[in-house]
Amino acid sequence: xxxxxxxxxxxxxxxxxxxxxxxxxxxxxxxxxxxxxxxxxxxxxxxxxxxxxxxxxxxxxxxxxxxxxxxxxxxxxxxxxxxxxxxxxxxxxxxxxxxxxxxxxxxxxxxxxxxxxxxxxxxxxxxxxxxxxxxxxxxxxxxxxxxxxxxxxxxxxxxxxxxxxxxxxxxxxx
Numbered sequence: 001x002x003x004x005x006x007x008x009x010x011x012x013x014x015x016x017x018x019x020x021x022x023x024x025x026x027x028x029x030x031x032x033x034x035x036x037x038x039x040x041x042x043x044x045x046x047x048x049x050x051x052x053x054x055x056x057x058x059x060x061x062x063x064x065x066x067x068x069x070x071x072x073x074x075x076x077x078x079x080x081x082x083x084x085x086x087x088x089x090x091x092x093x094x095x096x097x098x099x100x101x102x103x104x105x106x107x108x109x110x111x112x113x114x115x116x117x118x119x120x121x122x123x124x125x126x127x128x129x130x131x132x133x134x135x136x137x138x139x140x141x142x143x144x145x146x147x148x149x150x151x152x153x154x155x156x157x158x159x160x161x162x163x164x165x166x167x168x169x170x171x172x173x174x
Contacts (some may be wrong), residue, residue, distance in 0.1 A: 023115060025054040032122060039129050046125050048078055048085050052092055053118045056109050059095050067096075 029050055032039050040047045051074055058067035071093055079086030091106050098104040108114060142164065152158055157172035
């Protein structure tokens with residue numbers, strides 16, 4: 001694949017994540033399907049979470065009637081097929097019970113972190129579909145290095161990395 005097409009795909013991934021992060025779930029679903037229609041077809045949990053996020057955005061924008069209609073037509077049938085989807089749907093619809101969401105036990109659904117969680121799930125599915133790892137390699141390497149240092153701490157003296165950002169070493173205690 002040429003560098004041009006790699007850059008185009010990366011740009012599409014960024015646009016998909018931004019759509020979810022901004023609450024434009026319909027646009028995100030469309031972009032994911034444009035990139036690879038199999039992603040949502042083979043990952044019903046991701047599709048449900050995107051639809052759940054869409055419902056949350058309707059609640060957030062106080063489109064209660066549209067939210068209820070969407071929940072009945074799109075999400076309820078999925079809940080009948082999968083018990084965990086039904087539980088998530090019930091949890092999400094419970095947002096309607098509270099006039100003041102600051103006292104709502106599921107208020108975290110309206111938090112930006114919920115959008116980010118869904119966006120990260122989309123990103124992981126895209127990376128998996130492109131045979132990439134879900135986590136960046138550097139992150140995995142750093143975790144492995146920390147684990148190795150912890151193992152060595154128990155068995156040997158060595159120049160331990162003290163600060164990963166500055167790459168400073170501790171002198172081993174002899």
